[in-house]
Amino acid sequence: MATQTGVLKFTGRLGNLIGYRVGGEYYLRSMPQRVRQSPRSKISGRCFGKASKLGAAIRHALEGIMDTASESTLGNRLNRALLGVLRQDDLHGMKRFIPRHFRALEGFCFTPHAELGRLLTVAPVVTRDGNGNIEVAVPAMEALNGHPQATHISIKALAVCIRPGYTAATAEQSEPVLLEMGKSSEAFTLTVPASPDAVSCVILEVTSLQEEHGRMYMLRNRKYAAAEVIAVLPPMVEHRGAVTYSRDEAQARRYRQPMPYLPGMIIHSPQRE
Template sequence: MGKQVGIIPFTGRVGPLIGYRVGNRYLLRSVPAQVRQTPAMRRSAQDFGKASRLGASLRHALCPQLEARHDNTLVNRLNRSLVNILRQDDLHREKRFIPRYFKDLKGFSLTPYARLWDLMQVTPTVTRENGIQVHVPAMREPSRYKIATHVRMRAIALFTDGRQSFSYASEPMLLNAHTPSQPFTLTIPDEAPGVCCVILEMLPLQQEHGVYYNRLAHRKHVAAEVIAVLVKSGSGDDDKRESMHAGQRPDAIPGNGMQQRSTGPSRDGLLPPAIKRERFHPPPLE
C-alpha cells in the first residue's frame, strides 16, 4: 500500500484511487478493475458482516462503562474473534452465533499491552448466585507502578442476545497500591438471559490532597480483560433454539411473536418451530 505524503491527506475515492487512514497514517490504494466473487468469498463476506454488526453492538454497550483506554486495534481483534465463534456453527447453512461457543472469548484483553494476570498475579473466580459475584483473592502488591498511590478495580457484565447489547458495572473497589490487600468480592446485577461476558478492570490512580486522579494512563499498568463467559439458555443441547439470529430481520426469527412469512422450510433448511422434526433411523442390517 502506498503512503500519502502530501500536505492535505484525504480519505475516500478520488478517481481510480482510494485513500484511507490506519492509526495516524494515511495510505493509498487503487480501485480494482474487476472483482470476481466466488460462493466461498460471498459466504465469508456475510460472516464478516454478522461479526461486525455484533462487534459494534458490544463495543457501543461496553465503552461507556469502560475507563481503561483501548487502542485502535480493538475493532479488528474483536471482529476476528467473533468470526471464529460464528464459523464453529456446523448445523445451519447460514452461520449463526451459538451461545456456548462464546466461551472462546474468555481471556480476551481489551488492553493488549497489559494482561490482567501480569499485574495481579492472582486468578479471580466468578459465580452466579444472587447476581454475578467476582471473587478476587488477596494480593501482595496490587500495583507495581511506583508513582501510583491507589488502584481501582471494577467488574463489568456485558450482556448480548445477538440483536442488542447492554452492560452493568459493579461498585469500584479502592486499594492501596503498595500495601497487601484482603480478599474482596465485586457484585453485578444479573439482569438478562443469553451470553454474559464478565470483564475485570484494573486502573492505577494518584491521590493528591484527598482527591483521586485518573491520569496515570500508562498502557503497561492498565488492564481490562474478559475473565469469564456465562451462558443462560433454556436448552443447552438444542442448537436450533439457542442460536442467536444476529443481523436477521425480526420477521424471520422463530419464536419472536411475529407472523412468519412462510410455512415451508426456512432458508437454512430447518423446519418451522411448529412442526416436529423426527430423526430418521435406518433399518437394521440383515
C-alpha cells in the same frame, strides 16, 4: 496504489477512487470494474459482517464505563476473536453465533500492553445469583501490583450483555473497590447487574491511582492498566427444581429424553447429511 501528496487527504470513496490510510500514510486506488465472488468468499464476507457488527456493538456499549484507554488495534482484534466464535459453528452452512461458543472470548485482553495476570495475583471466581446478576469473588491478596508511583489500585467488574440476535449489546459495571498499595487486602465481591436472558462477557479491570491532596488521579500508563474477559456466562432459563440451564443445554436435554416404546412401533431415524 498511489500515495496522496496533496494538502487535503481523504479516506473512503470519491467517484471512482478510494482513499485509505495505512499507518500515517494516505494512499489512493481506483475501484474495480467488476468483483467476482465465489460462494465461499460470499460466506466469508457475511461472517465478517456479522463479526464486525457485533464487535462495534460491544465497543460502543463499553464507551464511557471502561476506564482504560481504547487501543487503536481493538476493533480488528475483537473482530478476529468474534470470527473465531462464528467458525466454531459446524452445524450451519452460513455460520451462526451459538451461546456456548462465546467461551472462546475468555482471556481476550482489551489492553494488549498489560495482562491481567501481571497485576492481579489471584484468580477471581464468577457466578450468577438467583436474579441473573453476576458476582465476581476476588480472594484476599498479600501483595498488590501496580504503578511504582501509585498509592492505590482500583478493581471493578464489567459485564457486556450480548442480546439475542447477536447484533446489539449493553454493558453494566460494578462499584469499584480501592485498595491501598503496600497493604494486604481482604476478600471482596463485585456485583454487576446483568440480563439473565443474554450471553454475558465478564471483564475485570485493574487501574493504578495516585492520591494527591485527598483526590484520586488515574496514572495513564498502559503497562499498569489491564482489562480482560475472565468469564463468559450463557443465558439462563428456568427449569424444574430451581436448576438453571442455558438455551443450548435445555435443548440438548430435551432431545436426550428417552422415547416411550410401544410394541410393534417402527421408528425411522433419518441420518444427518
